[in-house]
Amino acid sequence: GGIITQTPKFLIGQEGQKLTLKCQQNFNHDTMYWYRQDSGKGLRLIYYSITENDLQKGDLSEGYDASREKKSSFSLTVTSAQKNEMAVFLCASSLDRNTEVFFGKGTRLTVV
Amino acid sequence: QQQVRQSPQSLTVWEGETAILNCSYENSAFDYFPWYQQFPGEGPALLISILSVSDKKEDGRFTIFFNKREKKLSLHIADSQPGDSATYFCAASGASGSWQLIFGSGTQLTVMP
Numbered sequence: 001g002g003i004i005t006q007t008p009k010f011l012i013g014q015e016g017q018k019l020t021l022k023c024q025q026n027f028n029h030d031t032m033y034w035y036r037q038d039s040g041k042g043l044r045l046i047y048y049s050i051t052e053n054d055l056q057k058g059d060l061s062e063g064y065d066a067s068r069e070k071k072s073s074f075s076l077t078v079t080s081a082q083k084n085e086m087a088v089f090l091c092a093s094s095l096d097r098n099t100e101v102f103f104g105k106g107t108r109l110t111v112v
Numbered sequence: 113q114q115q116v117r118q119s120p121q122s123l124t125v126w127e128g129e130t131a132i133l134n135c136s137y138e139n140s141a142f143d144y145f146p147w148y149q150q151f152p153g154e155g156p157a158l159l160i161s162i163l164s165v166s167d168k169k170e171d172g173r174f175t176i177f178f179n180k181r182e183k184k185l186s187l188h189i190a191d192s193q194p195g196d197s198a199t200y201f202c203a204a205s206g207a208s209g210s211w212q213l214i215f216g217s218g219t220q221l222t223v224m225p
Binding site for chain 2: 004031033035040041042043044045048050056058059090092097098100101102103104105106
């Protein structure tokens with residue numbers, strides 16, 4: 001089996017700050033994803049990448065940048081943190097379309 | 113526009129009962145429907161999935177019933193256990209070759225002992 005490691009687990013930022021979240025997977029999966037989870041709203045796709053150096057926007061990409069530096073890592077940048085923003089950011093990976101998506105445990109963001 | 117809807121938002125059942133979680137979708141091009149289970153502090157994990165060519169999928173105590181004509185599906189958890197208490201997400205993908213997995217807002221299930 002494999003694992004998805006997200007760092008940091010908790011992130012407290014200030015309004016307007018640029019914040020970077022990191023994700024590593026050892027499944028050797030081609031596709032990686034970043035989702036945002038808000039309480040009561042399910043998961044919404046921010047960015048995904050189907051191969052190294054590829055980047056595709058999801059429905060929630062505004063206000064975020066992403067980078068797929070190598071096959072095993074995918075980072076997400078909040079370009080300007082919004083005050084009182086609280087959400088969990090989930091990184092995930094899968095072998096292909098319509099196959100099991102494996103999730104990390106998330107980074108919990110709080111903006112003060 | 114919410115493409116995948118779930119109901120109820122929360123559900124409480126007694127141990128041993130069958131819990132029924134509902135899901136509906138709008139895009140008739142969706143062809144893959146996984147259900148994910150999430151415990152507090154954890155990421156979601158795949159529980160069971162179905163393709164649109166099937167109308168039923170069973171895995172132990174978990175069964176998906178799928179109605180393509182009505183664009184509805186349901187997850188039945190038989191003989192519910194307190195350890196099944198979690199949030200369950202219905203998801204859908206496959207529209208026009210899209211890679212996006214669209215999630216519903218989830219059903220929080222509590223199984224009382």
